[in-house]
Amino acid sequence: MIINNTIVYVISDSLGETAEFVARAAVSQFKCGTTEFRRIPYVTTEDHLLEIIEEVSRFPNTIIAYTLVVESLKKLLEQESAKRNIATVDVLGPMMKVISEVTGHQPHGEPGLVHKMDDDYFRKIEAIEFAVKYDDGKDPRGIMHADIVLIGVSRTSKTPLCMYLAHKRIKATNIPLVPEVSPPEELFKLPHGKIIGLKIRPNMLNEIRTERLKTMGLMSSADYASIERILNELDYAEELMKKLGCPVLDVSNRAIEETASKILKIMYRGDQFEK
Structure with a gap:
């Protein structure tokens, strides 16, 4: 359950609108405290991603919702967030995994196609x-x-x-x-x-x-x-x-x-x- 003064960081290698929309829809189902959304678009390098994770780690009650399609960036985000006990949500991952399993094709891994x-x-x-x-x-x-x-x-x-x-x-x-x-x-x-x-x-x-x-x-x-x-x-x-x-x-x-x-x-x- 989302508690008081939660910060949701929305990280994307494109605009990040999809992740923010999903995060806001989820938060709307809870009536507890306030939630701040901080969207950070166009995250395409490991250095930039590490800077963001370091920033997130300085705040309690934070969640990272992300739409990263480059596999190396996804792995880095998950690993570094786990070290700092930061909760993460891969917005696109589950859907892409199912589509890949059903169609037998791998995703392009190219940001911004939508x-x-x-x-x-x-x-x-x-x-x-x-x-x-x-x-x-x-x-x-x-x-x-x-x-x-x-x-x-x-x-x-x-x-x-x-x-x-x-x-x-x-x-x-x-x-x-x-x-x-x-x-x-x-x-x-x-x-x-x-x-x-x-x-x-x-x-x-x-x-x-x-x-x-x-x-x-x-x-x-x-x-x-x-x-x-x-x-x-x-x-x-x-x-x-x-x-x-x-x-x-x-x-x-x-x-x-x-x-x-x-x-x-x-x-x-x-x-x-x-x-």
Whole structure:
């Protein structure tokens, strides 16, 4: 039972959040005295560990809760703590032992793997939120913070591509090109390679827009889907893309995944124009 004025040292070779969470959950089941938690993250050397154990030994009623995955550090902690009659709790050890027995595999012994996955997850969420916030030119300020900016006329898959790229942890935004609307000035301030133009065959765009109008309950003969209007928009977009000097991808008959793959090649390998 935890008694008055107990100190729980949380030692980890990463952040130590897991061990502290478990320790606090356990302490919450007792109504006796106060408990102080002292978390010490990123303990990766024997010298550092010995300094901590020496510090712990100077206080009565102490417990060490730890998440150390390097075997040599675990053994040192247990041995030195036993010499000083310090109680220890290996938070990850029992679970890792069972997993090893069931799977027949040994643990990696690499600190911080959980947080590497967490960081990856949060980067993905951040990219998705970015794509939603700056979709369809809602806020041109996003252009300057994007990893990639997609430009093209309406219905060239700009939004789906941005969302797909977001799941690859890429902050993507898109700007619709309309002859009657001047493009954002921010486009002309971006370094070469950050903008990618999207084009499509006129007849295909006509079919896509006609179907779009039908789903909206509008007449398919509207100017939005007319060949004349489409040709005008595509000519305008082509001229602007030439002015910007950006790579151009043809999205006609291409799946989102295929186009996204080509965008990634442009970003990371410097591929240029693809007709």
